[in-house]
Amino acid sequence: MTLFSMLPPQLFSPLASPGAALYAEVLLTIFGETRRHQQPLSRELALSLVRELLVAAEDGLAATHDAEDEPATPDDDDPLSRRAAAVVRYLTRCGWLRIETQSDFTQTFTLPDYAFRLLNVLHEIATDEPLPIQGLIFSIYSLLQTSVREGNAHISLPEAYRQTTSLMSGLKELQHNIGVHIEQVLRQLQARDVLAQIFLHYRGEIMDKAYHQLRTTDHVSRFRPGVIEALALLSNEQQVVQIAQSLRASGFAPTVEAAASRLLEQIREIRSQFELLDRLLQAIDLRHSQFVDSAVRTIELQLTASSTTSGQLHALLGHLLTADDGALEAAVTEHVELFSLALLEAESLAAPTRAAVPFVAETRTLPQLSAEDVAAAQAQTLQQLRRSVSRERIRHYAAQLLGEADMVHVGTQPLDHPDNLAMLIYLRQYGDGSLGYRSEDTPEGTWIERDGIGFRDFVIRRL
Template identity: 25%
Template structure:
């Protein structure tokens, strides 16, 4: 098995500053550098970072300090100390220029780490619909038949599936977190301020509504399959990849192209399962949230809970003063017991009531034109002729299958409109108890089959 040898690419003591009592201070200062890096084009002047650190030290209570801080006189020395510390651990690099200025740059591995930490700490939300649109535009654009477009679509598809998997995990995490909260205000805050805004947000709702993935999926899968079946185009793009040094040789390039295309098709084919799992966990979260809110509200407003408080008070009084001492008059005045009786409507003692009088009125029958009536009847009869009963479809399936035990849907005749209608009715009636056949489960990897006449589900008709 291949080893990745992570510490051949990053310093060995890289992660040491993220542990211990100063980890919060270190991450705060690193985020200041990262924010400044995003604003700069190339490198950052060290004096800018020093000023940012000094401002941080002067505006924050330093409850924790490095052991070496005891020898530092002021905030400026402390700022230089932490810059040197980050440089020593490999988070930044310092470069000395000919004009005696010092510039700070961030290595690529450090940028990726800080970007990930920043997304986690700020509750970053992926724009799911934007990723789907980007994949669609890459494949359908003028450059859609180039390896560059295919590779970009593959990378975006991978980001999309990783984002949906992360969303699925976050819902589970917030469901478990909700169970640990007892205060009703905190429960509501977590539901509306954290979960709805930071976890789901409007991006996922758009993906499920106005920008639904099915809006683009069919065309994306068709484009990917057309590219896969076009071996001349694949060979041409593989030669370009080898020529551009994107791959070591043509054979490897062809394998990579087919791998990208297959990954895109499989991802979009299984997208419904991922979205279904997210919806299921989302519904579970809302059930848990509803139960928690009802329970907490019930504890404060429920009549039985008030009785429970009264009984607890009385039990404490009995423990302190014994069971023979009278309770306070003020407390007694708050409790008023009385007998309340009511009759059920079904009781024979329930007084009968007079039924309201109904004043019938004549209804004016509309006059229907005979020609219009005949046209509608003829249209209705024509529609009835086109409809297929379960008996008709059973006969049709038996005729097509002949003596076979099972038959794939792609083997059914599809040469005209009538045969397509019969195929559709065969699929619809497959779940009926009166059907003489059943439909197999869809293949998870290849959900559809492409024929000369069109695309049909990759399923089989099986005799019962």
């Protein structure tokens, strides 16, 4: 199925005519009124809207000359009213409007389904609405979590897939729009124009609309674990069959098998997009850094155009590139000569110049570990983790020393392990009662030395 098998062939004729701006304004006005009214627009209201736009336009009659007027009648000598009716008929003939005749033989105008979608996109472009990515990551996360909790995945999972597609399209659009701003910065010849591009256009169109929200409220790391977890639960075979049966019962799929196949494909697509989302975000960050670097470098060269060689060259080349009279080609031909690089002196000790060689990383093959090596490494790691002195370990050590007694002298205990010194230090440090025991000095304050380790004897008392 091709695009123009769904659209009338002459649909875009009004937007390709000399009066395209006026026709677009007429269509967007009718679209706005259609969204505000619960009933279809009456013929009188539609003609009134078009006539007001023709009055406001300076050359409304000339711009809409391709809309043929009807011959004037004795009761109707207003050319604007006749042209408004001709414009409405022209838009109907092109497929933007559809006439419905009511039971009282009055006519109303409705918009076809494709006209609603196209005009919605044109309205977003005309009003400069933000990129459609704000809140999408959180919305996808909420939809999938709701699917798991409430069991309405046959409704929320297709919607999560649709919003994931919108998210990826919006991110791609953001990436490409940054490139447009980079080109605009490089074309500016004044520092004030570069600063205006940075702090007005780029900040308003990129930073405030999409990039800032993407890195704060819609941060991927906050919601991706929940999305992946919900997808893992929904991809269970039993869950997929239940969702497919609900889709089949709702009439969204011809068979349960087709619904299950489409569900698995959507789940894989959402998971794949979220797992690879960091790469796209890194590409957007790179484009943002390129824009900032380009802007800073352009301002630097423009501010130093009268004091440094690089700034003067930048100013000269910028002037030559903006001139459309072949000045750059003439300047290069007459005033620029290229010489081969060579040593000035044959006996010089300086190293000869050489072309840059790209760095190629050496591929190293890692040895394959056997099951015994893996088990040994895991045991060694576990042993190191167990040597960490935690509060729970000190609690266990104090309980081991006390045994069944309520009090014990630490100096009477053997120091037969390398970790005993650290254990004694923390045993005394944590002896404030928070771990179920209290450490107290002995009245004698006996000094004890064992294997080169000395400390004052103290007691620990069970609480």
